[in-house]
Amino acid sequence: MLYTVIKKNLYQDSVSLMLLTNHLSSINGVNQIQVMMGTPANKDIFKGSGLYTDELEEANPSDLCIVVNTEDEGTVDQVVEETDNYLSNQSQESQQSSIPVVRTWEMAENKLPTADVALISIAGEHAPAEANKALDRGLNVFMFSDNVSFEDELQLKQRAQEKGLIVMGPDCGTGILDGVPMAFANVVEKGNIGIVGASGTGIQEVSTIIGRNGGGVSQAIGTGGRDLSSEIGAITTIRGLRVLDQDPETDVITYISKPPAPEVREKVAEVFNTLSKPVVAIFMGDKPKEAHGNVHYTWTLEDTALKALELAKKSTTIDFAANEDLAKMKENNKQRYIKGYFCGGTLAHEAAMIVEDAFNLEGETEHTDGMMLHYEGHEVIDLGDDAYTEGRAHPMIDPTLRVEKVKEAAKDPETAVILLDNVIGYGAHEDMAGVFAPVVQEARETAAKDGRAFVAIASVTGTADDPQVYQDQVDKLEAAGVIVTESNAQATKLAVEVVNYLNGEQSTSTSITQNSKADENDKVAELIASKPRVINVGMKSFAEAILEHGGEVVQYQWAPIAGGNKRLAKILEKLK
């Protein structure tokens, strides 16, 4: 039976109503249904489909007309209800992916004119041709694809080198560019360890151990497994090492390799020697060689990660050349001594040990009155020694004595570095940094009046959960111009570096620029200097990961030219 519902003055366009009609057709019990505006032409359509009723006669073009053929009158109510729901909720669910999809290089460039790398993951048979197109466009190439011939790999890498670009891969399983995971990469915190690697899982193992142990990765550059063959000659490896050496965010370079061709190994080792940054290298399967200079060799991937972490933690440095205080101090050749005042006995001991070792001093064995080291102007004193705690509280609680010592040291024209510890936690002074910050500040001002300066270095022993809160203490000291390092050992080593610098010896942590002039064409440096802007040729999931981590990406929905028809492809190649 036909039922008619007319909704007066409810205009909807015909597309909406056709969609609505389709929607309503699926209601149980509806044999046939039509929803249209009551125009004369539409009334004819009602007639044509056998759904015309007398009620339609009255309908105007601005009336919404529903005619339903059903056995059950109850269905009509349901139809009306569904109609109301539908009309009041028409906005489409947004299906827009924020990744633009393109089908040609031309449009890819159009959508992302600033692209700097192509991530290629299509079948190896087609990958070299597309990689060449990327190089044509001045793009670096990250080639996930495998089954690429030696000849193609060499051609691509040489071409990239000529153009100041890099080809990572082929068969490059993983990479991290400025914190953005490429292909099969783990989400590792951004940090100061750079990786160049010929092995995808090797990079993953090392980068994740670094991440789990609180470190971070600046860049991970995959080279492809065959880069160290004699045919390829480590083109990408060398380019990668050099670019990391220039990368301001990389402090330590980690190198992960499969067993290389012997002559190529030599070549790479020579490159290590020219780098200004420490290198941790593993040649899988080779027994680690003796460390030389800045280069450390490891045996397992874990060792590699841990060694890199250790080196990377020496993170607090001074820009010696640019430091005005140091320049002033350098002029005064008497001002070459470290004054260390500690409340922690073992910390004092450790500091003394490091200073002795650095300057080849005779060890102080007596430690009379907490004097852990006293050599010429150097002194390291444990103020927690019984000699200082008679009649007063331990210096962890009562800072008075240390404050006096700091003030004296600041007046002493021999003092180059004042070295302090700050042990916090339950029972300790509630705000040791708050006490010392103004003292150091004032001492610096006093020294400045005398035309002098000194360096204050400290470490804080404590955690974020301690009542004083680790970072608050660090912040207060830093605000007063104190350099705060990760550990007591680092603080002491830095103090030694300062003295070495003042004595004219080159510090090991300063940037040595020997043989590392910026490459003539630095498109690779540009690539790693900011989040990558990627044309993703192939697997879509890679694009999503890039986008999620702040990279820009265009998805190139690649298909073989002319659907793989070789004859047509050939015509297209020639028909220009």
Place this chain on the structure above:
Amino acid sequence: MKYQSIQEANEAVIQQVLESQPFLLDVVPAKSVIPELNGKVLMHAGPPIKWGNMTDPMQGSCIGATLFEGWADNEDDAKKMLEAGDIKFIPCHSVDAVGPMGGITSANMPVVVVENKVNGKQAYCNLNEGIGAVLRFGAYNSEVINRLKWIKDVLGPALSKALKQIDGGMNVNVLVAKAITMGDEFHQRNIAASALFLKDIVPYLLTADLPEKELQEVTKFLADTDQFFLNIMMATAKVTMDSAATIEEGSIVTALSRNGYEFGIKVSGLGDQWFTAPVNTPDGLYFSGYSAEDANPDMGDSAITETYGVGGMAMIAAPGVTRFVGTGGFNDAIQTSDEMREICIANNPNLSIPTWDFQGACLGIDIRKVVETGITPVINTGIAHKTAGIGQIGAGTVRVPLGCFEKALEALAEKYGVEAD
């Protein structure tokens, strides 16, 4: 070739499009501008086709036109004449014309005359009959024939009188540029352009010295016919693409058309030759009670709008019809237009689309890009019932078959002496 490369030739081709200045000059009986129509001749949509290969709606249109011309006075006789080959067929495209759906046009039907002022070329298209039971969908009952007669006797002459009062004719580019910013894509949706046309023509209709009844009928018909401008757009696109074809070089598509049996394309460097492949059947939304099973295969010259870069190519210009693209919305329309841009060589700055960040509509479909990517142009279209006389049963989109482009590419390779073996 006088151009250095195909690329350069193609640029010359689209330059013709960009420079063209189409004006709507007049509405005249078809036979007055198309001499081929003298005698028992019918024009049809698409590449050449025999009676036996025509689908039912196109055959129905032929019967209707035979009755309209008075070559027969009943359906049976008309059918016999057509079957016997007494009536000749000629593609609209072969005589500077285009026709929607069946495209059946006969001597006494009025056509719009659009001229490109740059080179004096003209193109023609019949007048839109409105919706419902209409000749172009194969209906030929007395209501249809009577309407055709009214169009011939009243509407055509009235429009002619009005247009002749406009010095130099009506500037179509201006109207189109306005309407694309008002949500028309000129194939599925012409409501803005039709309204603008009405707005522009009414003052002249009022001064055309028409009997009051005719004036009322004409203005009412124009006001009711949302797709009236489609046929003007088609003639405009035709004259523009024919102008582009005068370059006679390059790989740009200059015609897309279908006759219900075959889809045919023409290419700037390949002259008047059609490159054909079997047509597809449209995907779309159907009026209640109809489904894809009832749909006639794709037909009509109206895909000349896509050739020009509007219609499905400019899907994003018409948010009102975007949901014809699958069941998606606005974002699907953007994707469609973005995809179409991949196979074109430029954007048309005269047709800036607000919803596409003011990019111009796609311009210059390059058959090389089509074959390379496998992306074929998308056509917005009405869907006819496969039985004559029932008329439109839905609307949707259809793709041009890839085979047309592959054949054309082979021909182009031969022309330019490119060997693939």
